[in-house]
Amino acid sequence: MSITPSGESILAQLGIEPTAIKIIKPPWKRNKYRAVVNWLMKYKPLSDVTNIEKIKGLVEAFYHLCEVEAWKEAGNIPSVTLNTPTNEKLHNQLQTWGYYREQIDLYSKLLGKLNSEWDATCLGGLGNAYQFLGDYTRAIEFHEECLAIAREKGYRKGEGNALGNLGNAYSSLGDYTRAMKLYQQNLVIAGEIGNRRGEAGALGSLGNVYHALGDYARAIDFHQQCLAIEQEIANRWGEGAALGNLGNAYLSQGDYTHAIEFHQKRLAISQQIGNPQGEGETLGNLGIAYYYQGDYRQAISYFEQKLAIAREIGDRRGEGSALTNLGNVYESLGKYSQAISCFHKHLAIAQAIGDRRGEGAALSNLGTVYRATGDYRQAISCFEQALAIAQQIKNRRGEGMVLGNLGIVHNSLGDYRQAISYFEQDLAIAREIGDRSGEGAALGNLGVAYRSIGDYYQAISFFKQRLAIAQQITDRWGEGMALGNLGIAYNSLGNYQQAILYFEKRLVIARELEDRPGEATVLGNLGVVYRSLGNYPQAISYFEQHSTIANEIGDRAGVGRAMGNLGITLMKLKQHSKALEYLQTAVSISRSIEDHATEAIVISNLAILHDKLGDRLLALEYCDRALSIATELNIPLEKDCRDLKKQLEHSHE
Structure with a gap:
C-alpha cells in the first residue's frame, strides 16, 4: 500500500x-x-x-x-x-526518518512566503532540524527568530513553544542554567494562558534538566507533576512520555524495580494508542534496565525488538540507538567483534543522516571497545575524533565524557600524569555546567589515577568526595562504585579490615539493586582481600561465587578474571596442577574474546607457575610471550615482565 x-x-x-x-x-x-x-x-x-x-x-x-x-x-x-x-504529516515524518537536510530545504523554501504563523512554524522546524544535526548555534538562531515573531504578533502559545525549543538547544550544549530559565519562562506563559498541555511539557523539560544535572529527586518531582496534568487532560501520549521520564530517573538512581514498572506502563500506553516510536523507545529503556542488572539475554531481546520497530517505521536515529544498545551488551559479554560491528553500523547511520552528536557517541563507543581489547592506539584515535566533534558542536557534557575516556586509556597505558590532566579537565567541565553526576564520575576517575601511582590517601580523598555526591543525588549505583573503589584503595594500603567493610557495603547495594555484574565484581574483590590475608579457602569461595555469577550472566571476561584469581590462589596453596588448569582456562578465555591486556597478565602468571614447577625454559617462553603482548600494547605490565625475565635468566645461570 x-x-x-x-x-x-x-x-x-x-x-x-x-x-x-x-x-x-x-x-x-x-x-x-x-x-x-x-x-x-x-x-x-x-x-x-x-x-x-x-x-x-x-x-x-x-x-x-x-x-x-x-x-x-x-x-x-x-x-x-x-x-x-x-501517521505523521510530511514535514514531521521527514524528521522521524532522519531526513533533516530535506526538512531544512522544505522549510527554507516556504519561509517568508505565506504568513507570520507559517514563518514561525518554519523557523521552529529549522531550529529543530539543525539541533538534530548537532548545529546548536544555528538552531538557537532560528528559535530566537521564531520567538521574536511570536512576541511581535502576540502568539503567546508560540512564544512558549519557542522558549521550550531554545531550552532544548541550550540543554544539548550543556548550558543547563540557561535552559532551566527558558523552561521556567515557558511554564509561566503556559500557566497564564491556561495551556495545560504546554504546562505539562515545560514541567517535563525541567525534570529532564534536573536529571541531566544528577538531581534525580527534583527530576522525579517535576515528572510527577507533569504526569498528573497529562492524566488530568487525558493526553495519553503525554502520559506515556511522563511515565518514560520517571522510569529514566529511577534508572539513573539505580532503582531498577521502579524503572521497569514505569517503563512497562509506558509500553502499554504506547501499544494502546498506536505510538510505535514511543514503543521502540520504551523497549530500549527496558533493555537498559535489564542490562544494568546483568540480565543480558532479556536486554538483547528488548533491544532487538526496538531495532525491528525503528527499521519498520524508518526511524534512523532510533535504529542507531538500538545498535548502540546491542553493542554495549555484546561488549559486556566479551563479544567484542559483534560490539564493534554494531557501533560501526551506528556510526554509518549517524554520518548518513548528518547526526554529529550520534557520530561522536558511536566513535566513543568504538573507543571503549578497543580499550577493552587492549588496542589503546585505536581507542585513542576514536576518542580524539569524538572529542573534536564534541568541541565543534559545543557539546560541553559530551566533551567532558570523552576527556574522561581519554584519561582512562592513558591510565591503562601507565601515563598517569596525562590521565590526571584529562580527568581534571573533565571535572572542570562538569562543575562548570553543574553536572553533579559527571562531577562524581570525574572524581572517581581521579581517585583511580592516584591509586595507580600509589598515592592511596589522595585516592581515598577523591573516592570519598565521589561517595558524598552519589549519596546527595541518591545515585545508588554511583554510591556502590565509590564504596568498591574505597575498598580497593584500603586493600592496597594493607588495611584489610577496612577494605572488607567497604566491599561488604558495596555488596549490599549490588544485591539491593539486583546488579549482578556489580555483585560478581565485588565478590572477586573480597576474594583478593582474603587471599592477601592468607585465608585461601575463603578467597577461593569468593572467586567461585564470582565465576558462578559471571557464567550465569554470560560475562566471559568476568569468568576469565575469576579463573585467573583461582589459579593465583591455588599457586599460593602449592596446588600447582590445579593452578595450571585454571590459568590455562583464563588464557583461553582472554584470547577468545580478544582481551589482550588480561591475556598478558595471565601468561605472566603462567611464567611464574612454571618457574615454581622447575621448568625455567618454559617459564622464560611464557614470560617472553607476555612481554611481547605488553610491549605491543605499551602497558605498565611491560616493566614487570622485563623484571621477571631478568629474575628467571639470573636463576637459570
Missing part, C-alpha cells in the same frame, strides 16, 4: 483541477502544473525503495509549485498526513 494519499485527494486539497490546466498561461507555467499533476497521479515507487523515494511524488510536486510561486498550494503539501505507522 502506498504511504501517500491518492493523487486525486491531494489535488483536491490543493484546489487544482487537472482539466483546467490547459488554460493556464504562459506555457512554461502550464507545464509546471502539468508536472505537479503527473507526479501526484502517475508516480508509483517500487516496493523496495528508500523512504524518500516513496514520497518523491509529493516532494517533486512541492518544488514545481514553488517554481511558479504558488505558495499557498505549496504550503499545503508539508501538511499532508502520510499512511505510515506514525
Whole structure:
C-alpha cells in the first residue's frame, strides 16, 4: 500500500483541477502544473525503495509549485498526513526518518512566503532540524527568530513553544542554567494562558534538566507533576512520555524495580494508542534496565525488538540507538567483534543522516571497545575524533565524557600524569555546567589515577568526595562504585579490615539493586582481600561465587578474571596442577574474546607457575610471550615482565 494519499485527494486539497490546466498561461507555467499533476497521479515507487523515494511524488510536486510561486498550494503539501505507522504529516515524518537536510530545504523554501504563523512554524522546524544535526548555534538562531515573531504578533502559545525549543538547544550544549530559565519562562506563559498541555511539557523539560544535572529527586518531582496534568487532560501520549521520564530517573538512581514498572506502563500506553516510536523507545529503556542488572539475554531481546520497530517505521536515529544498545551488551559479554560491528553500523547511520552528536557517541563507543581489547592506539584515535566533534558542536557534557575516556586509556597505558590532566579537565567541565553526576564520575576517575601511582590517601580523598555526591543525588549505583573503589584503595594500603567493610557495603547495594555484574565484581574483590590475608579457602569461595555469577550472566571476561584469581590462589596453596588448569582456562578465555591486556597478565602468571614447577625454559617462553603482548600494547605490565625475565635468566645461570 502506498504511504501517500491518492493523487486525486491531494489535488483536491490543493484546489487544482487537472482539466483546467490547459488554460493556464504562459506555457512554461502550464507545464509546471502539468508536472505537479503527473507526479501526484502517475508516480508509483517500487516496493523496495528508500523512504524518500516513496514520497518523491509529493516532494517533486512541492518544488514545481514553488517554481511558479504558488505558495499557498505549496504550503499545503508539508501538511499532508502520510499512511505510515506514525501517521505523521510530511514535514514531521521527514524528521522521524532522519531526513533533516530535506526538512531544512522544505522549510527554507516556504519561509517568508505565506504568513507570520507559517514563518514561525518554519523557523521552529529549522531550529529543530539543525539541533538534530548537532548545529546548536544555528538552531538557537532560528528559535530566537521564531520567538521574536511570536512576541511581535502576540502568539503567546508560540512564544512558549519557542522558549521550550531554545531550552532544548541550550540543554544539548550543556548550558543547563540557561535552559532551566527558558523552561521556567515557558511554564509561566503556559500557566497564564491556561495551556495545560504546554504546562505539562515545560514541567517535563525541567525534570529532564534536573536529571541531566544528577538531581534525580527534583527530576522525579517535576515528572510527577507533569504526569498528573497529562492524566488530568487525558493526553495519553503525554502520559506515556511522563511515565518514560520517571522510569529514566529511577534508572539513573539505580532503582531498577521502579524503572521497569514505569517503563512497562509506558509500553502499554504506547501499544494502546498506536505510538510505535514511543514503543521502540520504551523497549530500549527496558533493555537498559535489564542490562544494568546483568540480565543480558532479556536486554538483547528488548533491544532487538526496538531495532525491528525503528527499521519498520524508518526511524534512523532510533535504529542507531538500538545498535548502540546491542553493542554495549555484546561488549559486556566479551563479544567484542559483534560490539564493534554494531557501533560501526551506528556510526554509518549517524554520518548518513548528518547526526554529529550520534557520530561522536558511536566513535566513543568504538573507543571503549578497543580499550577493552587492549588496542589503546585505536581507542585513542576514536576518542580524539569524538572529542573534536564534541568541541565543534559545543557539546560541553559530551566533551567532558570523552576527556574522561581519554584519561582512562592513558591510565591503562601507565601515563598517569596525562590521565590526571584529562580527568581534571573533565571535572572542570562538569562543575562548570553543574553536572553533579559527571562531577562524581570525574572524581572517581581521579581517585583511580592516584591509586595507580600509589598515592592511596589522595585516592581515598577523591573516592570519598565521589561517595558524598552519589549519596546527595541518591545515585545508588554511583554510591556502590565509590564504596568498591574505597575498598580497593584500603586493600592496597594493607588495611584489610577496612577494605572488607567497604566491599561488604558495596555488596549490599549490588544485591539491593539486583546488579549482578556489580555483585560478581565485588565478590572477586573480597576474594583478593582474603587471599592477601592468607585465608585461601575463603578467597577461593569468593572467586567461585564470582565465576558462578559471571557464567550465569554470560560475562566471559568476568569468568576469565575469576579463573585467573583461582589459579593465583591455588599457586599460593602449592596446588600447582590445579593452578595450571585454571590459568590455562583464563588464557583461553582472554584470547577468545580478544582481551589482550588480561591475556598478558595471565601468561605472566603462567611464567611464574612454571618457574615454581622447575621448568625455567618454559617459564622464560611464557614470560617472553607476555612481554611481547605488553610491549605491543605499551602497558605498565611491560616493566614487570622485563623484571621477571631478568629474575628467571639470573636463576637459570
